[in-house]
Amino acid sequence: MALPCQRDAFLLSEEIHYLNCAYMSPLPAEVEEAGIQGILRKRQPTDIRASDFFSEQHEIRRRFAKLIGVSEPNRIAIIPSASYGAAVAAQNLPVKRGQNIVILHEQFPGNVYTWRKKASDVGAELRTVAPSSTSPKSSDWNERILDRMDKDTAIISVPHVHWTDGTLFDLKAISQRARELGTALVVDGTQSIGALPFDVAEIRPDVLIVAGYKWLLGPYSIGVAYFNSRFDEGVPLEETWIGRQGSQNFAGLVDYQELYHPGAIRYDVGESSNFILLPMLTAALSLLQEWTPHAIQAYCSQLTDKLVREVAEFGFSAEERSHRSGHLLGLTLPNNLCLESLKQELERRKIFLSVRGKSLRISPNVYNDREDIDALVEALAVAIKGR
Numbered sequence: 270m271a272l273p274c275q276r277d278a279f280l281l282s283e284e285i286h287y288l289n290c291a292y293m294s295p296l297p298a299e300v301e302e303a304g305i306q307g308i309l310r311k312r313q314p315t316d317i318r319a320s321d322f323f324s325e326q327h328e329i330r331r332r333f334a335k336l337i338g339v340s341e342p343n344r345i346a347i348i349p350s351a352s353y354g355a356a357v358a359a360q361n362l363p364v365k366r367g368q369n370i371v372i373l374h375e376q377f378p379g380n381v382y383t384w385r386k387k388a389s390d391v392g393a394e395l396r397t398v399a400p401s402s403t404s405p406k407s408s409d410w411n412e413r414i415l416d417r418m419d420k421d422t423a424i425i426s427v428p429h430v431h432w433t434d435g436t437l438f439d440l441k442a443i444s445q446r447a448r449e450l451g452t453a454l455v456v457d458g459t460q461s462i463g464a465l466p467f468d469v470a471e472i473r474p475d476v477l478i479v480a481g482y483k484w485l486l487g488p489y490s491i492g493v494a495y496f497n498s499r500f501d502e503g504v505p506l507e508e509t510w511i512g513r514q515g516s517q518n519f520a521g522l523v524d525y526q527e528l529y530h531p532g533a534i535r536y537d538v539g540e541s542s543n544f545i546l547l548p549m550l551t552a553a554l555s556l557l558q559e560w561t562p563h564a565i566q567a568y569c570s571q572l573t574d575k576l577v578r579e580v581a582e583f584g585f586s587a588e589e590r591s592h593r594s595g596h597l598l599g600l601t602l603p604n605n606l607c608l609e610s611l612k613q614e615l616e617r618r619k620i621f622l623s624v625r626g627k628s629l630r631i632s633p634n635v636y637n638d639r640e641d642i643d644a645l646v647e648a649l650a651v652a653i654k655g656r
């Protein structure tokens with residue numbers, strides 16, 4: 270059965286049309302409540318037991334692992350940001366002088382800076398693959414990516430969908446090519462995981478990084494990352510006490526340990542047992558488990574498909590359906606549209622989305638409905654008439 274609108278699960282103002290989940294999601298009421306309880310808990314430190322430092326982390330690992338089709342929860346690390354996850358990947362993936370790292374045109378800056386630095390530190394080439402035309406992006410972008418990967422490609426870092434306009438990347442084909450070449454595949458799932466199904470067994474990334482405050486519906490400053498067995502003997506960014514074996518025994522912490530906990534736990538950020546953020550992300554993951562990324566994608570797709578259909582006659586265009594996601598859409602503005610009058614119309618109707626140069630980024634989620642899309646269609650119709 271199709272997922273119905275879930276607006277009642279959120280405390281979003283009735284007054285606004287919020288179409289900007291790619292910026293950040295509103296907090297579901299249950300997630301907010303979990304955060305409030307988390308704050309209140311530290312009134313009585315005695316309410317926080319030693320075992321809580323581990324059990325709440327485990328709950329996040331377990332739920333996120335399930336969401337992405339991973340059977341071992343300890344492959345999941347708790348990170349404060351996507352950039353942190355990328356830094357762990359950069360620190361541990363070998364790249365030699367003369368090799369190359371492949372990234373995409375206008376990729377999110379946190380990825381670009383990470384790989385630019387890594388390439389420059391070791392004398393490797395940073396290869397940025399662009400589509401052959403930029404508006405809308407041509408369907409040959411995926412082919413161009415595969416063409417630019419070669420035997421010297423040490424790492425490829427890509428998202429599942431482009432953060433600016435939802436262009437969909439063929440991760441299966443990229444992954445297959447990466448395996449043929451011995452290239453490490455790093456996926457930034459920040460703009461997709463939660464709203465678009467992702468199966469680690471199918472895509473087989475080496476790393477999957479997700480900031481939690483967008484499509485995971487969680488709070489800011491916490492995220493999750495999957496690291497495969499390639500990282501089992503790696504070096505974390507921080508030497509935390511809790512990342513070492515035996516850390517559950519608080520009385521024995523000065524019996525210093527050489528060994529880390531197995532899997533990806535060593536890559537957890539310091540103080541990863543955050544007693545406010547962890548219960549919030551757990552509550553968010555539990556909602557996603559209930560709603561499912563598959564149903565969320567279908568829900569968002571019917572909204573964005575309707576939008577694209579209805580504004581095509583005014584001259585707005587989008588990437589072909591098979592090459593874009595349903596939850597994040599870039600609409601290219603007709604040349605003769607007055608951006609100022611469009612901005613005024615959006616403001617007047619309290620429609621929130623991202624305006625980027627000559628395109629609009631629209632990113633609905635399960636709290637949106639047809640009325641939000643109708644309001645946007647009307648605003649675009651008025652703006653085009655007033656040009």
Ligand SMILES: Cc1ncc(COP(=O)(O)O)c(C=O)c1O
Pocket residue numbers: 291292349350351352353377379428432457459460480
């Ligand atoms: C693709 C992508 N990755 C990562 C982030 C956030 O990065 P960080 O968590 O390092 O701030 C964003 C935020 O917009 C994003 O769009």
